[in-house]
Amino acid sequence: MSLINARIVLASRPTGPVSPHNFRLESVELSPLAEGQVRVRNDYLSLDPYMRGRMNESKSYAASQPLDEVMIGGTVGEVIESRNDHFPVGCQVVGMGGWQQYFTVDAKERGVLQKVDTTHIPLSAYLGPVGMPGVTAWYGLHRIIEPKAGQTIVVSAASGAVGSVVGQLAKAAGCRAVGIAGGPDKCSYVTGELGFDACIDYREHPDARSLSQALKAACPQGIDGHFENVGGVILDAVLSRANAFSRVALCGMIAGYDGQPIPLAAPQLLLVNRMRVEGFIVSEHMEVWPQALKELGGLVATGRLKYRETIAQGLSAAPEAFIGLLKGQNFGKQLVKLHP
Amino acid sequence: MSLINARIVLASRPTGPVSPHNFRLESVELSPLAEGQVRVRNDYLSLDPYMRGRMNESKSYAASQPLDEVMIGGTVGEVIESRNDHFPVGCQVVGMGGWQQYFTVDAKERGVLQKVDTTHIPLSAYLGPVGMPGVTAWYGLHRIIEPKAGQTIVVSAASGAVGSVVGQLAKAAGCRAVGIAGGPDKCSYVTGELGFDACIDYREHPDARSLSQALKAACPQGIDGHFENVGGVILDAVLSRANAFSRVALCGMIAGYDGQPIPLAAPQLLLVNRMRVEGFIVSEHMEVWPQALKELGGLVATGRLKYRETIAQGLSAAPEAFIGLLKGQNFGKQLVKLHP
Known part of the structure; x- marks a missing residue:
C-alpha cells in the first residue's frame, strides 16, 4: 500500500x-x-x-x-x-x-x-533559533552591524524568530537592545522574557515622526546599529536617530511586500551620518553557518537564548x-x- | 606698512x-x-x-x-x-x-x-587630482566599491574634480567606466579626453525611467559599482540597473542640497540585490591619504591622469x-x- x-x-x-x-x-x-x-x-x-x-x-x-x-x-x-x-x-x-x-x-x-x-x-x-532565522540574526548582527559593547542596537519585528535572536545576541555583546514590535503583549515579552532594554509598540506611532520621538526616548545615545525586518516608516524613523558611522543590516522589508515600493524619505542621511547599509540573504553566506549554529545551539541548550x-x-x-x-x-x- | x-x-x-x-x-x-x-x-x-x-x-x-x-x-x-x-x-x-x-x-x-x-x-x-578630490575618488572607489577587472562602474558628475578621477582609476583597474554628466560637451570630454567607455547626458533624460533605459544601453552587464555625487533620480536610475552584490559609494547628493530631501524611490532594491551602500567623508580616513596621494601624484606627473x-x-x-x-x-x- x-x-x-x-x-x-x-x-x-x-x-x-x-x-x-x-x-x-x-x-x-x-x-x-x-x-x-x-x-x-x-x-x-x-x-x-x-x-x-x-x-x-x-x-x-x-x-x-x-x-x-x-x-x-x-x-x-x-x-x-x-x-x-x-x-x-x-x-x-x-x-x-x-x-x-x-x-x-x-x-x-x-x-x-x-x-x-x-x-x-x-x-x-x-x-x-538554531536554524535559518537564528543564523540570519547572527550574520546581520555580527558581520554587518558589528556591535561594540555600550552601543545601541535597534531591531524591528523584535518578537519574531529573527528579531528575538538579534536583541538577545546584542545584549550578550554588551549592547543596549531596543526592539520595535506590534502591540503591548509582544513588547512586554520583548522587554520581560527576552531581556531587551526597551521595546516600542509601532502601532502607537502612526508616522515616522512619532516613531522617531519614541526612538529618541528609547535610545538616548542615538542608534549605532539597526537590524531591519520591516522597512517603510520604521526605517525612516530609525535613520532620523542614527549616529555617525552607524550600520543597517537589511534583512527584510515586509512593509512593502504587497504593493508598490515604499520610498526612503531621507536618503541623504546615509551620507550625512556616513552610514553603511547592507542587504543580505543568509543562504549566500554558508561559510558562517557552522560557527553560528554552534554558538546558537549552545545558547539554546543552556537556556540562555529564549524563543x-x-x-x-x-x-x-x-x-x-x-x-x-x-x-x-x-x-x-x-x-x-x-x-x- | x-x-x-x-x-x-x-x-x-x-x-x-x-x-x-x-x-x-x-x-x-x-x-x-x-x-x-x-x-x-x-x-x-x-x-x-x-x-x-x-x-x-x-x-x-x-x-x-x-x-x-x-x-x-x-x-x-x-x-x-x-x-x-x-x-x-x-x-x-x-x-x-x-x-x-x-x-x-x-x-x-x-x-x-x-x-x-x-x-x-x-x-x-x-x-x-592630487588633493582632496583625488583622494575622495580613490577612497570611494578602492575602499568602498572595490572594483574587480571586468566590472562596470558608474559615476555621476563624471567630468568634475572627483568623478573624472573615479572613472580613470576604474579604467586603470580594468573596469568598464560609465559616466553621467550634464550636456554634450562634458560627455564628449568624458569619453574622449578621459577615456571612459560611455557617458550619459542626464539632461536628455528627465526622469529615472528614461535614465534607467540609457543606463541599460551603456551598461549591458548591469552595474557593479556606483560612485554617487548627485543623488535624486540619478541614484534611483542606477539602483534599477544594479547587479547583485553591487556597491554604492555615497560621496555627494548635491541634487537635494537646496531644498527638501529627495526620497529614494525603491529602497527594497538594496535588499533584493544584496547591495552595500556607504556614505563617507574623506577627511575621516586620513590613513589612506599618503598611499592615495602617492599613486595620484605619480599618475598626474606622468600624464596618465587627466584633469x-x-x-x-x-x-x-x-x-x-x-x-x-x-x-x-x-x-x-x-x-x-x-x-x-
Missing part, C-alpha cells in the same frame, strides 16, 4: 495581499524510493517572510516559486524510509522539505538534508498562518505541525 | 538656492606674526560642493560654517612671511586657507599646512563661481585665482 502525500502548491501569484486562493491543497500518491533516496515525514514546516518574495514573478532575492509546484519551505522531521546508508530510518533531519507531509529526496546531493541532535535542543528549534513559537495545526492551516505572519499576527516563530 | 587682506565671510544662511547675498566681502588689516606663525599668499582657492552643507545650520557632514567668519576652503599658495623654521619664506603649501587672499596660521599645529613639490605637478593640482580646471579670476568672483558649481556650470575642477 503506498503512502498518500498531502501538499500545497502555488496556484496563482498574488497581485496584492496574499489570499488563500493563491494556494491549492493536493493529495498525491508517493512512488517507491529510488537508490540513494530517503523519505522524510515532515513534522514541522517553517513559515517565513522570504516566501512572500518567492511568490512574485518579478526579480526578488532568488528564483520565483514555480506555479503548480510544492511551496518552498524549511522543515524538520524523521526519516521513515531510506535507500541511503547515511540517513537510516529513525534519524531526525532538517531540510527544505516544502509545504507537504512527506519529503522524498536524493540524499546523495550534498546539503539537502542535515541530521540534527535533539538530546538538548527541541526538534522545532532547528527551524528557529517562542506559534504552531498552526495541520497542513491545511498553512495558508492562513502564512497570511497571518505577513500581517504580524504570529508571536515568535511561526510553524505548522504537519501530523497529528 | 601692514598688509590688507580681502576675505569673504558667510553673511547669512541660504533658505533655498545659494545667493550672492549670503556672502560678504571684507577688507581687514593683518597683524604682525606671532612666534610659530606663517603667512601664506593663497594663490588658488578650491570650490567644492561640501561647502553647501556647511552653510546650513542643521546637522550635516560636519560643523556648520559660523556666520561672519571666513568661508572654509582648501587653498594652495606660497609662504611670504614666516616665524616657523619648518615653513620658510618661498615654500609652497596646501592647507585650509579659506576664501581670502592671505592665510595666517600657527604652523606648529600638526597638519594645518603641507609642503608641496611643483617640480612635476602644477600647484593647482594639489587642490584637484580640467575652470578658474574664476579674483576673490570677488568666488560667490558666483560657487553658485555655478552647484548648478553644474563649471567644467572640471572649479578654482578661484586669488591674485592677479
